[in-house]
Amino acid sequence: TGLLVVFADDHNTSHNPPGISNTAGTGKKKVIVLGTGWGGMSFLKNLDSTLYDVRVVSPRNYFVFTPLLPSVTSGSVEARSIVEPIRRIIRSKGKHVQFHEAECIKIDAAKKVVICKDVSKVRPKGKEEFALQYDYLVVAVGATTNTFGTKGVREYCHFLKEVYDAEKIKESIQNCFESASLPHLNKEDRQKLLSFVVVGGGPTGVEFAAELHDLIYDDLLNLYPHLHNDVKITLVQSGDHILNTYDERISKYAEQKFTREGIHVKTGCRVLGVQDGAIDFKIKSSGQLVNLPYGMIVWSTGIGTRPVVSDFMNQIGQSDRRVLATDEWLRIKNCHGTFGIGDCASIEQRRIVEDVSYLFKLADKSNSGSLTIEEFVEVMEQVRQRYPQIDIYMERQHMRGVLGLLADAVKDGNRGSMQLDIENFKQAISKVDSQMKSMPATAQVAAQQGEYLAHCFNHMAAEVHDNIAPEGPMRIRGKGRHRFQPFQYRHLGQFAPLGGEKAAYELPGDWVSIGRSTQWLWYSVYASKQVSWRTRTLVVFDWTKKMFFGRDSSR
Ligand code: FAD
Ligand code: MG
Ligand code: MG
Ligand code: MG
Ligand code: MG
The missing domain is CATH 3.50.50.60 (FAD/NAD(P)-binding domain)
Incomplete structure (x- = not known):
């Protein structure tokens, strides 16, 4: 050019x-x-x-604190409280850093x-x-948001990715309630306008559904009491459970809580297409086709x-x-x-099994052609440092540790003896490889x-x-690329805010907490993670305001 x-x-x-x-x-x-x-x-x-x-x-010349985006859709937090101008962030870096929008x-x-x-x-x-x-x-x-090529999604669905998406959703909810209040509409019209559909049962879809529920039942229905019987929230999910990357206890709890509160959870559904005012999906187990009218629809499935x-x-x-x-x-x-x-x-993780003979030699200090359990445990410590993905595997599977699994695998194939040859070793390693997951987005x-x-x-x-x-x-070791330790992800657990001042939190190592106190933990963690004191102050102020005066649902 x-x-x-x-x-x-x-x-x-x-x-x-x-x-x-x-x-x-x-x-x-x-x-x-x-x-x-x-x-x-x-x-x-x-x-x-x-x-x-x-x-x-x-x-965009600002950073967005995305975990609080769902709170913006309901007015729990103001949009401007979760953005930080990038020029403010780089100001302290002087002339060495320049920004171009x-x-x-x-x-x-x-x-x-x-x-x-x-x-x-x-x-x-x-x-x-x-x-x-x-x-x-x-x-x-x-x-971007993945539509999986589904017809009508780009035209008719809201996404929830950027600040302006959240603001558009907020406005759209308002529009639905005002339209539904007009005098010339019949019950069917009202029910269509007040049918809110969320596609995607991952953390973002679930959190949004919870925010929407709280906004409607805590605040809006006080202002529009005549619409009480016409509201319907539906969560459509393709998998068999919502929050299926979380611990089963959290996933179950979320489903039960939603169902109890009247959120219609439709799992195992394949979306066929979206039209202006209605969505078509198929219930996989029965093959039944469903045409569900909506007033507003939010699409939140996977990344593109x-x-x-x-x-x-x-x-x-x-x-x-x-x-x-x-x-x-x-x-x-x-x-x-x-x-x-x-x-x-x-990160394209190298399969550990590719290095199996090297590792075996490393472990077999006595050069005997087989490993004692002690030698095996020792080499696995090195493997853990060299292949960071193992740690994720341990966290994800809630295991006592890979060592336990491998020791089991070895016992199975090699009952009676406490030695393992290279074939046993390889078997054990491939078992770990096959379970390896990539890091979440x-x-x-x-x-x-x-x-x-x-x-x-x-x-x-x-x-x-x-x-x-x-x-x-x-830590610097040797030369070339091996000077640096490979990137190692430290999984610090994940939250799932579920509405009604309740949240779930999952920590590595089979630890789960659910309830009101977890919501307070969520407040304090998310306040502390803010990128500046300015946004931290604003966010805490918004939460306080919400507790005293309810959500700011005005346009
Ligand atoms: P982003 O943060 O998306 O940043 C991408 C940047 O690139 C943006 O500044 C964008 O403007 C810019 N850009 C785009 N196109 C171009 C281009 N062509 N040229 C130059 N720049 C470009 N994760 C959690 O861990 N916990 C949560 O609770 C959580 N909640 C979430 C809630 C919502 C609603 C969403 C949408 C996401 C949430 N996530 C959460 C996921 C998290 O936001 C993402 O994983 C994270 O933002 C990824 O960071 P990134 O830097 O790769 O991309
Ligand atoms: Mg980025
Ligand atoms: Mg971001
Ligand atoms: Mg992103
Ligand atoms: Mg990535």
């Missing part, structure tokens, strides 16, 4: 093939960060920006250039696009790929995927100098990845400039 390439050369990058290796550059490396969500924000906050020339590109429309991996577009309405004609050059690129653009990411994946031979594949150091595969964090990327993962990557960047630059091994939380 004939685009002006800015942010270009104070040193010639082509002589300095980038990558994570030491390249003794003369000037600072140029880092471009795409996205100002959980991943991008966390990277920026933790980066020592004096070491790099940093440009941040995002079509624009959308990246193309990543040119061969030229190491990103092409960006001014998406504002005031942009000068003929100057919509510009290009930026990078040495390192951090892709943190998040994901942004076009700029799909195009990038095509360039680098990752075309058959939904998200970018990275290695355990978050480096995008087949593309030097680029990193992927958060919802737009996932959550703020928790994105934020930890951003922080981890920033620490790697801080170390990389310090090594280049000072030629010393820096101090800090990152």
Whole structure:
């Protein structure tokens, strides 16, 4: 293209093939960060920006605290309380970090250039696009909502992803109640307008349904008492249970609570299409077709790929995927100098079994061709450090530990003897491999990845400039990519707010808490996680206001 390439050369990058290796550059490396969500924000906050020339590109100049988005739909929290201007976040970083409000429309991996577009309405004609050059690129653009190609979803459904989505939903609920109050409507019209449908029984769909229920029954029906018998909330889920990534106790509790409160939970349903004012779905078990009229519908199922990411994946031979594949150091595969964090990327975990002979040799200190249980336990500790996915497996499966499982597996195949040969060892390892899950698309993962990557960047630059091994939380071992520990996810548990001042919380290690006190825990955790004292104050103020005066349901 004939685009002006800015942010270009104070040193010639082509002589300095980038990558994570030491390249003794003369000037600072140029880092471009795409996205100002959980991943991008966390990277920026933790980066020592004096070491790099940093440009941040995002079509929105603020960070959104997404866990509180469902609360915005009901007016429990104001929209402006959960956003933090990105310029405020980077202000302390001085001139080393610059922000450009624009959308990246193309990543040119061969030229190491990103092409960006001014998406504002005031942009000068003929100057919509510009290009930026990078040495390192951090892709943190998040994901879109997946419609699975279902007809009518884009036209008629609300999504719940951005602040303006939440505000539109809030307004739409208002519209339904006002319309339903008009004098010329009959009962059928009213019931249609006040039929609220949520598609997707994951954490976001469930939390939204709970917020909607509380808004209607705690607040709106006091203002519209004549509509009491016409309201209906339906939650449509394709799986057999709602919250099916949570502990069974939470999932059951949520289903029972919703059913008791009159939320219609329809599990095991396949949505066939959405029309203006009605949704068609099929109950999988009976094959029965249902046509359900709605006044408002929210679609919240799974994550999809942004076009700029799909195009990038095509360039680098990752075309058959939904998200970018990275290695355990978050480096995008087949593309030097680029990193992927958060919802737009996932770590392609190497199967442990590929290293089985190496591990076996490592464990077999006596060189006897078989392992004692002690040797086995010892090597598994190293495996745990080298293959971080094992820890997730342990948390997800609520197991005492992988060690227990493996010891069992070994006993089964090798009863009577306390030794295991390489075949037993391989068997045990493949059992772990087969259970491996990828990391969830959550703020928790994105934020930890951003922080981890920033620490790697801080170390990389310090090594280049000072030629010393820096101090800090990152353990450095050996050379090349093995200098850094691979990214290790620390699962801190997950909340599921269920409405009525009740929440569920699940901690790693088979620990579950449900109820009113858990809701208070939720309040305090989410207040403490705010990115600034400004938003923290606003959020706590909103909650206090809600407790005294109810939700602010006005438009
Ligand atoms: P995002 O935070 O989505 O950020 C993406 C950024 O990239 C945005 O700034 C966007 O404007 C920008 N961008 C988009 N396109 C481009 C482009 N072409 N060029 C440049 N920039 C671009 N997770 C939890 O752990 N706990 C929760 O309670 C929780 N609740 C949630 C509730 C809701 C309603 C939603 C929608 C999500 C929730 N999540 C929660 C998930 C969490 O928000 C995501 O996993 C997280 O935001 C992922 O971070 P990210 O940086 O990858 O993407
Ligand atoms: Mg981001
Ligand atoms: Mg975000
Ligand atoms: Mg996202
Ligand atoms: Mg991811």
